[in-house]
Amino acid sequence: MFSLLVNIPANDKWTPNGVTVAGGNGRGGATNQLNCPYSLFVDDDQTMVIADTYNNRIMQWKNGDTTNGQVVAGGKGQGNGLHQLRYPTDVLIDKETDSLIICDRGNQRVVRWSRRSGTTQSEILIDNIQCYGLAMGEQRYLYVSDVGKHEVRQYKLGEKNGTLVAGGNGQGGELNQLNYPTYLFVDGQQNVYVSDYNNDRVMKWKKGAIEGTVVAGGQGEGNALTQLYHPDGIFVDTLGTLCVADSWNHRVMRWTQGATQGTVIVGGNGQGAGANQLRTPIGLFFDRHGNLYVADHDNHRVQQFSIG
Numbered sequence: 001m002f003s004l005l006v007n008i009p010a011n012d013k014w015t016p017n018g019v020t021v022a023g024g025n026g027r028g029g030a031t032n033q034l035n036c037p038y039s040l041f042v043d044d045d046q047t048m049v050i051a052d053t054y055n056n057r058i059m060q061w062k063n064g065d066t067t068n069g070q071v072v073a074g075g076k077g078q079g080n081g082l083h084q085l086r087y088p089t090d091v092l093i094d095k096e097t098d099s100l101i102i103c104d105r106g107n108q109r110v111v112r113w114s115r116r117s118g119t120t121q122s123e124i125l126i127d128n129i130q131c132y133g134l135a136m137g138e139q140r141y142l143y144v145s146d147v148g149k150h151e152v153r154q155y156k157l158g159e160k161n162g163t164l165v166a167g168g169n170g171q172g173g174e175l176n177q178l179n180y181p182t183y184l185f186v187d188g189q190q191n192v193y194v195s196d197y198n199n200d201r202v203m204k205w206k207k208g209a210i211e212g213t214v215v216a217g218g219q220g221e222g223n224a225l226t227q228l229y230h231p232d233g234i235f236v237d238t239l240g241t242l243c244v245a246d247s248w249n250h251r252v253m254r255w256t257q258g259a260t261q262g263t264v265i266v267g268g269n270g271q272g273a274g275a276n277q278l279r280t281p282i283g284l285f286f287d288r289h290g291n292l293y294v295a296d297h298d299n300h301r302v303q304q305f306s307i308g
Helices: none
Strands: 019-023 037-042 049-052 059-060 070-074 089-096 099-104 109-114 124-127 131-136 141-146 152-157 164-169 182-188 192-196 203-206 212-216 231-236 242-246 249-256 263-267 282-284 292-296 301-305
Touching: 019 049, 019 059, 019 231, 037 292, 037 301, 049 089, 049 099, 049 292, 059 089, 070 089, 070 099, 099 131, 109 131, 109 242, 141 182, 152 182, 152 192, 164 203, 182 231, 192 231, 203 231, 212 242, 212 249, 242 282, 242 292, 249 282, 249 292, 263 292
Parallel strands: 037 089, 037 282, 131 182, 231 282
Antiparallel strands: 019 301, 037 049, 049 059, 059 070, 089 099, 099 109, 109 124, 131 141, 141 152, 152 164, 182 192, 192 203, 203 212, 231 242, 242 249, 249 263, 282 292, 292 301
């Protein structure tokens, strides 16, 4: 996730009914379909790029065109060629190089794919890594979660080894450990927020810290307002307000800084395909207008919720 300077005021509310802005036509590989989308990134002009995970491709959906997307990376079958992807789980837009940076999870690599027309293959940035989530901070460091080593590393672009910034002390539930870290967010102070999936919590690691602090969940798996159940996509605003896709509770929650419990902002109406429901939401993103986008994984769609 790129650390956009977005404010999410504590009294903001979103419409309970989402609008489908990508997919929603059943599970499939046509240009109007998605197959288990994991994450998404929304550009300044509200163009979406989506990790269409089980179609082994990245899709782009232009603002206003909710009918069809276009393949902008992969889509050449599952494989490890430079023209292919295998189960991509995260994607971000690097505006400076006009490229996509993709966690090509099934191939255990992070790749860069130019957005210029005519691009047919990627370049490998990092390999031999069980990557899952990506983030890029304002300083243009790339942050990557590794679910095999239960750690997060920071990389200068072009660097292969990186610097440990969270976890790295084995799999576990102590404050200096992570257990299957998935999605990331980096704020302007280089604090790293990590969805600590199997610990049912979100952790914040300050720059240079040897352990993190729990900023959401951490009370065991469950659906109370103090709990999370396998958190995934996260977004943090300039005031430290955290929004998290509480995937197995089929809801998105907001946790203000220092809060001991969260509030449900969308979903939470049981799993389903209704406009006010989600089914295993994984990725989320806020655009500059405060619209919330959710990769509604098991409904094979992206839902947009407007401030209402």
